[in-house]
Amino acid sequence: MIAKILKYQLRDVMRSKWIVAYALFFLVLTDVLFRFGGDGVRVATSMMNVILIVIPLASIILGAFYLYNTREYIEMLLCHPIKRHQLFWGLFLGLGFPLVAAFSAGVIIPFIYNGAGPEAWIAALMLTFTGSTLTVIFVGISYYLALRFDDRIKGLGLALIICLFFTIIYDGIILFVIYMFSSYPLEKPVMVLSLLNPIDLGRILLLLQFDLSALMGLTGAVFRDFFGTAMGMIIALVSLLLWLVVPVTVGFRRFLLKDF
Amino acid sequence: MISISNLEKHYGLLHALKSINVSIAPGKITAVLGPNGAGKTTLIKSVLGLVKPDSGTITVDGKKVNGDSGYREIIGYMPQIARYPENLTLQEIVEMICDIRGYGNAKIDLDSDKRLDLDLWKHFGLDKEKDKPFRTLSGGNRQKVSAVLAFLFRPKVLFLDEPSTGLDPVSSSVLKDKILAEKERGTTIILTSHIMSEVQELSDQVVYLLDGQICFEKSVSNLITETGQSTLERAIARKIEGNGQRMSHDTAAAGAGSGIGSGSSESMKVLETGEAVSESLVNEKQKKTETISVQNAVFDFKKLFSNGEGRS
Numbered sequence: 001m002i003a004k005i006l007k008y009q010l011r012d013v014m015r016s017k018w019i020v021a022y023a024l025f026f027l028v029l030t031d032v033l034f035r036f037g038g039d040g041v042r043v044a045t046s047m048m049n050v051i052l053i054v055i056p057l058a059s060i061i062l063g064a065f066y067l068y069n070t071r072e073y074i075e076m077l078l079c080h081p082i083k084r085h086q087l088f089w090g091l092f093l094g095l096g097f098p099l100v101a102a103f104s105a106g107v108i109i110p111f112i113y114n115g116a117g118p119e120a121w122i123a124a125l126m127l128t129f130t131g132s133t134l135t136v137i138f139v140g141i142s143y144y145l146a147l148r149f150d151d152r153i154k155g156l157g158l159a160l161i162i163c164l165f166f167t168i169i170y171d172g173i174i175l176f177v178i179y180m181f182s183s184y185p186l187e188k189p190v191m192v193l194s195l196l197n198p199i200d201l202g203r204i205l206l207l208l209q210f211d212l213s214a215l216m217g218l219t220g221a222v223f224r225d226f227f228g229t230a231m232g233m234i235i236a237l238v239s240l241l242l243w244l245v246v247p248v249t250v251g252f253r254r255f256l257l258k259d260f
Numbered sequence: 261m262i263s264i265s266n267l268e269k270h271y272g273l274l275h276a277l278k279s280i281n282v283s284i285a286p287g288k289i290t291a292v293l294g295p296n297g298a299g300k301t302t303l304i305k306s307v308l309g310l311v312k313p314d315s316g317t318i319t320v321d322g323k324k325v326n327g328d329s330g331y332r333e334i335i336g337y338m339p340q341i342a343r344y345p346e347n348l349t350l351q352e353i354v355e356m357i358c359d360i361r362g363y364g365n366a367k368i369d370l371d372s373d374k375r376l377d378l379d380l381w382k383h384f385g386l387d388k389e390k391d392k393p394f395r396t397l398s399g400g401n402r403q404k405v406s407a408v409l410a411f412l413f414r415p416k417v418l419f420l421d422e423p424s425t426g427l428d429p430v431s432s433s434v435l436k437d438k439i440l441a442e443k444e445r446g447t448t449i450i451l452t453s454h455i456m457s458e459v460q461e462l463s464d465q466v467v468y469l470l471d472g473q474i475c476f477e478k479s480v481s482n483l484i485t486e487t488g489q490s491t492l493e494r495a496i497a498r499k500i501e502g503n504g505q506r507m508s509h510d511t512a513a514a515g516a517g518s519g520i521g522s523g524s525s526e527s528m529k530v531l532e533t534g535e536a537v538s539e540s541l542v543n544e545k546q547k548k549t550e551t552i553s554v555q556n557a558v559f560d561f562k563k564l565f566s567n568g569e570g571r572s
Contacts, residue, residue: 005360079308081333083329259271
């Protein structure tokens, strides 16, 4: 049943213009970076800075919009013999999968025709993996918000705020903490703080992989010193997967009990 | 066909449904009416499983509504506002619903599939629109799609939420004919509408909701003869007005009882017990008319506190 719902969802989303625009955006950007820089690892690093901002924003806004727009459709489907949990996963994968596919295609295709070396390929795959995970995480958060708030202005506003919080405000908070408590040993608290931010985790994961200490910032450096590269990556990965599971599960529970 | 007992629903502080008890007879068209916010939609959505009630039980065709989706196989629903995936064509939308209903995912032949009820599809002339994506359809055509999908699987129970909204007169009468034909076939139909002439034309009985309670439940013909009006609209207005007047008697009486207002001590007494009413009937003949209206008021109090069971 999930497959049936998914099939028609995918057919619908794949025909829409915004998903094409989304893929083209990444395609053009990666291509342009290749033309400027040439080297695959550098392109991946530059792309990292873009995707860490763009993907959360795009996923959370598109996700919330999508669920608000399909509200009547969901009601209609729920009057047929469909179980709620089937419908939820159908809807979730129906948006998450096209977004991941569009982003991945946009990033990978320029790497193919520019003939990147093995090192650059690892960087590119790591980039698509992190980007995909962030996509799913933020679609999950947006689904929760759209199910929690019936008022779409409220839901979308909160989606924007959450996104800005994780991309910009959170760094400010960490800086503030470091500044305020500069006379205390701060490694552990700061590390814990960065575990609570999926975007930070994505950044740490990628920078540990690319081994770019210059871009790592305080949280990344602390991470590497404390755990070493391998352990640091595993911990970042596990926390990222937790981020993957928790918002979706909360949203899923809400969907099961919701009054439509 | 559908029986609902002690159904309760709160939305936060709003008490949307207050212990609803109603059973809907099979093979009839029942109109669920009431002012905006009376709980019509909540009631229907509870039966459809879209709204999860706080307490109470609903059974549809002997199956209890408890979160399982199986009972919905015999239900067709035409929503007030319909939306389907924007980029799918009409043909694909019909196929999708067939697929979900377990009719196989092969291309459905919309001219002559024996398993499906395609009357409306033909009469609405949707065939020439079938390759257009849903987003390009006009409001009326969207409404037609919902109607087709509601009737498509020959449901035993049909829910129609404002069925003729947005339809042109021709399509609207096509739909009405179809509704009556379905009734002949023995389908139980539940309908909401704001157009009383439509309700009068189609439905056998009326369930009137007011503030989350069932105000009355009557057959259309009874309602009209009882109130002596010519149309259902007038009859309902008279009925509600009548209730309202009696209500205002209640409040006046309550005012007297609490010493506000200008009521005499006798009228205070008569309000308190039923026996007092008969006493004062004997003792105070000069106040006859007043007492009778007070007696009405006492009767109404009983009705009010018996949780909607004492429908007149």
